[in-house]
Amino acid sequence: MEPTLREGDLLLARAGARPRAGRIAVVRLPPDSDGMPRPLSVKRVTGPDPSDPSRWWVERDNPREGVDSWLVGSLAARDILGTVLWRLWPRPGPLPKAPAA
Amino acid sequence: MFRTRFTPVAVSAHCDLPCGVYDPAQARIEAESIKAVCKKVADNDDADFRVRAAIIKEQRSELVKHHLWVLWTDYFKPPHFEKFPELHTLVNEATKLAGASGTKGSFDESVADDLLAKIDRIAEIFAETKKA
Numbered sequence: 014m015e016p017t018l019r020e021g022d023l024l025l026a027r028a029g030a031r032p033r034a035g036r037i038a039v040v041r042l043p044p045d046s047d048g049m050p051r052p053l054s055v056k057r058v059t060g061p062d063p064s065d066p067s068r069w070w071v072e073r074d075n076p077r078e079g080v081d082s083w084l085v086g087s088l089a090a091r092d093i094l095g096t097v098l099w100r101l102w103p104r105p106g107p108l109p110k111a112p113a114a
Numbered sequence: 115m116f117r118t119r120f121t122p123v124a125v126s127a128h129c130d131l132p133c134g135v136y137d138p139a140q141a142r143i144e145a146e147s148i149k150a151v152c153k154k155v156a157d158n159d160d161a162d163f164r165v166r167a168a169i170i171k172e173q174r175s176e177l178v179k180h181h182l183w184v185l186w187t188d189y190f191k192p193p194h195f196e197k198f199p200e201l202h203t204l205v206n207e208a209t210k211l212a213g214a215s216g217t218k219g220s221f222d223e224s225v226a227d228d229l230l231a232k233i234d235r236i237a238e239i240f241a242e243t244k245k246a
Contacts, residue, residue, distance in 0.1 A: 014127040015127075018127060023122065024125075039123075039125055047191075047243065047244065049191050049193070051126075052124075052125070052126040053123065053124070053125045053126065054125055054126050054127065054128075055125045055126070055127055056127075073127065073128070075127065075128075078127070078128040079127050079128025080128065
């Protein structure tokens with residue numbers, strides 16, 4: 014999620030908040046192709062999946078690393094576990110609602 | 115997950131590079147090359163040829179180690195090691211067989227065969243993990 018988030022950032026998330034387009038969320042990704050679970054992840058919710066509005070499309074700010082809905086499809090609403098509100102440390106403050114251009 | 119609302123939970127942005135392409139065949143091809151080098155040297159007394167063969171065998175042995183280490187560190191995950199307890203020892207023995215006490219230090223074809231056998235066993239386990 015660079016450049017928005019960096020390794021070691023301490024974030025404040027609200028559990029169970031309804032996903033909102035543009036916000037970063039704590040999400041559960043589906044297992045990988047070998048059936049191995051993926052770690053709990055942070056991704057940016059870009060909006061409802063156009064082909065199934067009950068599901069959410071998530072993307073990564075750093076296209077060079079990681080997986081997102083382009084690779085694993087949209088996520089069920091129950092897999093969006095919370096919305097990241099603030100970075101507490103370092104550089105405390107609200108997080109941008111879009112990836113840095 | 116959020117039972118305790120203010121307990122920090124580790125979240126990741128990515129677990130690996132996205133390619134995720136692994137295959138023990140890479141290590142096998144290099145090991146086959148080592149075996150072929152041993153065979154060719156046995157039939158050739160030319161000093162220059164032997165030096166080149168030694169250099170190539172050294173490089174290919176290093177590549178075998180590299181490919182096996184990639185499988186070991188990047189492909190195989192804790193549940194695999196749990197299911198196949200011999201896996202750690204197997205990778206250790208295989209990479210040793212590609213080292214100074216193995217194909218790097220020897221022109222003996224049988225050492226290359228031993229290495230190939232270890233790689234084949236790793237490939238069997240790899241295939242098993244793909245089935246699951």
